[in-house]
Amino acid sequence: MGVIVKKVELGWLDRTYVWPVAKGMAITFGHFIRQLLTPTARRFTIQYPDMKREVAPGYRGLHELKRFEGGAIKCVACFMCAEACPARCITIEAEEFGDLNAHQGFEEKRPKVFRIDMLRCIYCGMCEEACPKDAIWLRNDYEVADYDRLSLNFGKWDLMNTYASADGKAVITQDPTPAVPRRTIAV
Ligand code: SF4
Numbered sequence: 389m390g391v392i393v394k395k396v397e398l399g400w401l402d403r404t405y406v407w408p409v410a411k412g413m414a415i416t417f418g419h420f421i422r423q424l425l426t427p428t429a430r431r432f433t434i435q436y437p438d439m440k441r442e443v444a445p446g447y448r449g450l451h452e453l454k455r456f457e458g459g460a461i462k463c464v465a466c467f468m469c470a471e472a473c474p475a476r477c478i479t480i481e482a483e484e485f486g487d488l489n490a491h492q493g494f495e496e497k498r499p500k501v502f503r504i505d506m507l508r509c510i511y512c513g514m515c516e517e518a519c520p521k522d523a524i525w526l527r528n529d530y531e532v533a534d535y536d537r538l539s540l541n542f543g544k545w546d547l548m549n550t551y552a553s554a555d556g557k558a559v560i561t562q563d564p565t566p567a568v569p570r571r572t573i574a575v
C-alpha cells in the first residue's frame with residue numbers, strides 16, 4: 389500500500405539553517421552530558437578492545453569445526469554445509485581414514501581440506517543448520533579482522549582451533565589417524 393508523504397514547509401527561521409543546526413547541536417550536547425553523568429557500568433559505550441560486549445545467546449560468530457575427545461574431527465565431509473551455503477564460501481576435499489569404528493562408527497570420510505572464505509561468509513548459520521553431524525558451530529567470536537585477504541581464508545586447522553584457548557583445549561595441527569591411501573579400482 390502506498391504512503392503519502394507530506395511535504396514539510398520550512399519557516400523563515402528554518403530557512404536560515406542556523407536554528408536547525410543549533411537544535412541539532414543542543415541534542416548532541418545533551419547526549420554528551422548524559423553520557424558523562426551516567427556511571428561507567430551503565431554506559432552504552434563499550435571501551436573496546438579493553439571491554440567486550442556480551443553477545444546474545446545464539447549469536448552467529450566465527451565458526452568452529454568440532455572434534456571428538458581424542459582430537460578427531462567430527463566432520464564426515466558430506467558436503468551438506470557447502471551445498472547449503474548461500475555465499476558459496478565453503479571448500480571441502482574429502483579423504484578416507486583408518487580406525488573408522490573408533491571415532492565415527494561406520495563413517496569413512498573426513499575433510500582433507502576444509503576452507504571457509506570469511507570475507508564472503510555472511511554468518512547466516514545455514515552450514516550449522518545443514519550439518520547432520522553437529523560438526524560445525526557458529527559461536528560468539530566476532531573479531532574477524534586482518535591486514536590481508538588471504539589470512540581470512542580459514543583452513544581446517546584454523547577452524548578446529550578457533551576456540552581452543554577459550555575452551556582450554558590443546559591446539560591441534562594433525563589428525564590422530566592417518567589417511568588411507570587413495571585406492572584405485574580395477575575395471
Ligand atoms: S554462515 Fe552462511 S555464508 Fe557463512 S559459511 Fe555458513 S552457510 Fe556459508
Ligand code: SF4
Pocket residue numbers: 462463464465466467468469470480515518519520521522523524
Ligand atoms: S561440517 Fe557437517 S555438513 Fe559440512 S561437510 Fe562436515 S559433516 Fe558435512
